[in-house]
Every structure is written in C-alpha cells, then in structure tokens.
Amino acid sequence: MSLLLFDILLCGLLLALALASMLSRQLSHAVILYIAFGLLMALCWARLAAPDLALAEAAIGAGLTGALCFTALARQGQLALSPVLSWQQRCWPALFVVVTFCGLLLALLQLPAQPGPLPALVVQNLTASGVSHPVTAVLLNYRSWDTLLELLVLLLALIGTLQISPAAVLHRSWGLSRSWSRLLAPLIILLAGYLLWAGASQPGGAFQAGALLAAGAVVLKLNQQLDWLAWRNIWVRFFAVAGLTVFTLSVLTVFFLAEAGSEPLWLRWPPELAKYIILLIEVFATLAIAIILTLLVVAEQPQTALSLARADKTEDIDG
C-alpha cells in the first residue's frame, strides 16, 4: 500500500514537472524543471529495479544534460517571455496529442503480460559470457554490436559538435567552487573505478563509470581546471578514438585466431578468454566515453583555419 502511494507520488511529480517544463513561459524555468525531472527519473529507474540505469541517469540526466542546457541558455543571451499562443494554436495540437495518446495506450494494453524468451536465455548462458552481471553480459558479449556502434555514434557526435559549435563562453570561476571541485575529483575517480570493476558482477560498468567521470571532469573544466583535457591534446584524441579501435581490434583478432577451431563468428568471444577481453574493452570504453562526453558538454573550438577566421566576429557578437 505504501509502495503504491510512493509510485503514485513519483508518477504524479514526473508528469507535473514535464508538463510545467513544456508550458512555462520562461525558457530558463523550463530548463530548470527539466533538470529536476531528470533527477526524479533516476529515482524512477531505481524503483523499477534498474539500478544500472539509475546510476547512468544520475550522472547524465541530472549532471551532464543540466550543464548542456545551461550552456545553451547562456548562449541565447537576454531572453524574452515566450509568446502566448492563441486558443486555436493550442487546441488542434492538443487534440492530435490526445488522439495519439489514446491509440498508444490501446496498443500498449495489448502487449502480452509474460516476457519473451530472452531473459531466460541470458540467464542460461551467463556462465559462458565471462561476467556474472546480466546487463554487462548483454552489453559486451551477446549484443556487443550495439556497444560498438554506440561508441561510433558518440565519436561522430563529438566530431560534428567540434566542427560547428561556436567558441565557448567561459566565465571566471570563484575560488570556492574551484577548491570544492578539486576536493570532489579524487572521490569521483575512486567511485568511477569502483563502478567499472563492480560491473562484472553487480550493477555498474563502462557506461556508468564513463558518465560519472565525465560529470566530474565537466565540473573541473567549468572551473578552469584540467587544461590538458582539450581536443588539441594528442593523447586526448588518442583515448577518444581508442575505445572504438580497441574494440574493433579485439573483434578482428578473435575472428582471425579462432579459425583453427569451429567456424569463426563476428563479435563472439571464446568463453575462456571472454572475461579478459571484456575487461580490456571496458577500460578503454570508459575512458573514451568519459572524454567524449566531457568534450561534448564543454566543447572547445579546435584551432583550425575556419575557426580562427571566425574568431573576431564572435567576439563582436558576444559583446
């Protein structure tokens, strides 16, 4: 009974925050409400027995997205109130949305109440996967294709962002926040290392550790620390690409070395080596995810010919 009360409260709060974020007339209010929404989503994942997601969402939804949205807000400069929409402008979309919502709900209620065969299969083959935590096994063994492509997507997003984003608007940071961020840094590194190691048997893993490291690095970068963490540094570039490279290389190695035995298969680890391959990939993936997410949030313009030509204009516009 008390759990149902908690659920109702959580769902009600989530819906109220989302609605208020969409309907508020000030853009800054919308962004702040959305950050609160992200925090509650982390609670919601914990309630729905998904601790992996709760860990990642706490670092991403509440930390990184907040920093991203505030940077975007700061770039917009002086904001006017949103224009008031007329009755008709609001009514027709609302009608459309209500019809879609009813159709969606009807379709969802048709879904079978019993899960498919996949969870049972995952648990059955867990001993051959090299790790004992099912989510890590799915991410880095059964469906490692997803993870490989995801690293590629991250890298592409970073390259695109570096090309187009204007020069960052950096403000002077206060001494208090600088020293506090320095105090937090070792704690975050410790936690990320623990998460990475625990991922083999408990909730945790490369994504959560990478997101956490990125959140810590963003706090430090916003306080003008970590000057070396920029795209111009060759080691940063190396580790940003290394996640993908190590993954691909280990896939290729396993593919060509396994030819002596049975028929070789793409993205299939031999069970006796799986543990070490997964650990190797996870370490590099964590570093790559952390670096890429950090640079995505506090993107700095690389010193290319195009950006140098653009620099004087940017200064004028920013005042």
Add this chain to the structure above:
Amino acid sequence: MAELSHPLLLFLVTAATLVAIGVYGFICGPEPLRRVVALNIISAGVFMLMVVLAYRSNGPGAAYFTADPVLHALVLTGLVVAVSATAFALALLARLGQATAPLPTEQETEQETEQETEQETGQ
C-alpha cells in the same frame, strides 16, 4: 496486459503520458531549445516504457527477482546516445543563434564587411 499489477499499469500510463506531453511541447514549443527538451522528455517516456516491459518478467512464478537485462542494456545505450544527440542539437542551435544574431554596427576592417555580406546573403 490486463493481468499486470497496478503499479506497472500506473508506470505504463505515465510513460505514455510523458510521450504525449513531449509531443505536445515539440509541436507547440515556441523556442528551439524547448523543442530539444521536449524531445528529451519523449525519449524519457520511451525508455520508461521499455523499463516497465523489462520489469514485467517478475511474475509470481519467477524463480528469483530479475528484470529483463536485454531491455536494460538497450536503454543504457539509448541514454548515452540521447545525451550525445542532445549535445549535437544544442551545438547546432548555438550556431543557428550566432548566424541569425543582429549584426555588429562597426564596420572597420574589410574582412568584417566581407563576412557580414556573406552572412546577409546566407539569410
């Protein structure tokens, strides 16, 4: 899915409503930044739906408490991809804001004038 327990139905309806709210905000949101936030709310609804579907495997007949790890892994991938897509969208937005910003009044050097004419023709 009528035999689902009440909390799951509640979360299912919440997920669908989140998607609906996001779609409404995406259509009606006057500013581009708000539309990006709306897209994020839609994705939160979709992820929540997938997590609810993962949770349903904990029926009374299940041997022990496990949620569907395949869906969890998919959502975990989705979270990270969503934040990178958001970052890219916001970078595009910043460039858009820079391109459509009011032009500076001083026209001292030739280079600036050149760039401004470029910008005007671009608009």
Add this chain to the structure above:
Amino acid sequence: MSNGEELGLFSLVISSGLLITGLLFFIAGSVGMLRFPDSFSRLHAVTKADSLGLGSVIAGLMFYCNWWQNLLMLLIWLLVLASGTVSCQLLARFCKTKQDQP
C-alpha cells in the same frame, strides 16, 4: 535489516519523531521556496531543508539499519551538506553580482 516491530517503543518514538521533524523541515523549505519574494530568502529556506531536514531524516532512519549502512548514510549526508553549502554560496554570489550591475 530489522523491521519496525522489532524496535523497542522508545526507539520507535524517537525515530518517528526525527523523521517527522525532517519532513516538516522539507515542507517548510518547499513552501518557502515557492512563496518567498527574492532569491536570497529562497536560498535560505532551501538550504535549511537540505541540511537539517535531511540530517534528521537520516538520524531517524539510522534506527532501522546496521552500522555499515549507517556509515554510508552519514557520508551521504556530509556530502550533501558540503555541496549544498557550496552551491548556496555560489548562487548567492551570482545573485549579488547580478544585482550590482543591472
């Protein structure tokens, strides 16, 4: 983890009292954040809720857990306390600088 029934009456009363005190602080903080006129008084309300409210909620919960969980909760409270103080200070300074240069 022991259940509430296993606690003595005395500890049950103390823990419930602490939990209710914490909740009252949170409610007062939320009302203050919604009703107060300017940023400084709002910050004042919110940080009270954060530090004292969370502290007494955690103190109330400590009756139900073993020493390891208690230590973790205490650490979480200290972290929230410190980060709340820092962010409050930063927000207040931001508001002050914004006030000074209109």
